[in-house]
Amino acid sequence: MPKKRKSNLGHFTNSAKRMRLSRNNHSQMHDQNMVDNNDNNHNANAHQQTYLSIDNLTDQDNAIDIPIEFSNFLNPSGLPPHKLDLKIGAPIIHMRNLNAPKLCNGTRLRIVTMQRNVIEAKVLSGSAQGQVVFIPRIPMITNEYPFEFKRVQFPIKLCFAMSVNKAQRQTLNVAGLDITNPCFTRGQFYVACSRVSSAKLLYVYANHQRTKNIVYKEVL
Secondary structure: OOOOOOOOOOOHHHOEEEEEEEOOOOHHHHHHHHOHHHHHHOOOOOOOEEEEEEEOOOOOHHHOOHHHHHEEEEEEEOOOOOEEEEOOEEEEEEEOOOOHHHHHHOOOEEEEEOOOOEEEEEEOOOOOOOOEEEEEEEEEEEOOOOOOOOEEEOOOOEEEEOOOOOOOOOOHHHHHEEEOOOOOOOHHHHHHHOOOOOOHHEEEEEEEHHOOOOOHHHHH
């Protein structure tokens, strides 16, 4: 019987080529858990700063019916959260194409310094790997709801963990796969496992060391 290796996913964030992968709706939960439990990791003494976005309704006729405080709680896809809790050294992912190919949607970075209206970060992936860039606050508009609102915030979010979809086309040295909730298709599980070149570089965390093989027979 093979020896069971002790799970230690915390070290996966120490390298640009190490990443935790999970289902799309769980990667953000992993990121917040890393912030909440930062007292237990090596970066606990790093400077932490909170950035709040400025939200405005583009149609002022809705301002009476929809208070700005309500929009602060919204977290539409493609937009950063209203509240960003960041630390120096934390991994982040860029959410807009600002300076292609250096700074694009999906570029991974690590925070170097933080100012009031600009963040200095080092690129961890892509053709500009190793270069230092400056990220400003920018206005972003979403049409995901019946009303339209604008959010002024840094176009980034924490990236301790990455969704399987975002990890496509990336090659990792080590990958930790969290499938406590099963992948919704067999193809998604294959994409996650194929990010590394060897099974020895893949760590899988699942309930009772098993996961469901989900196949939609009606489309076969």
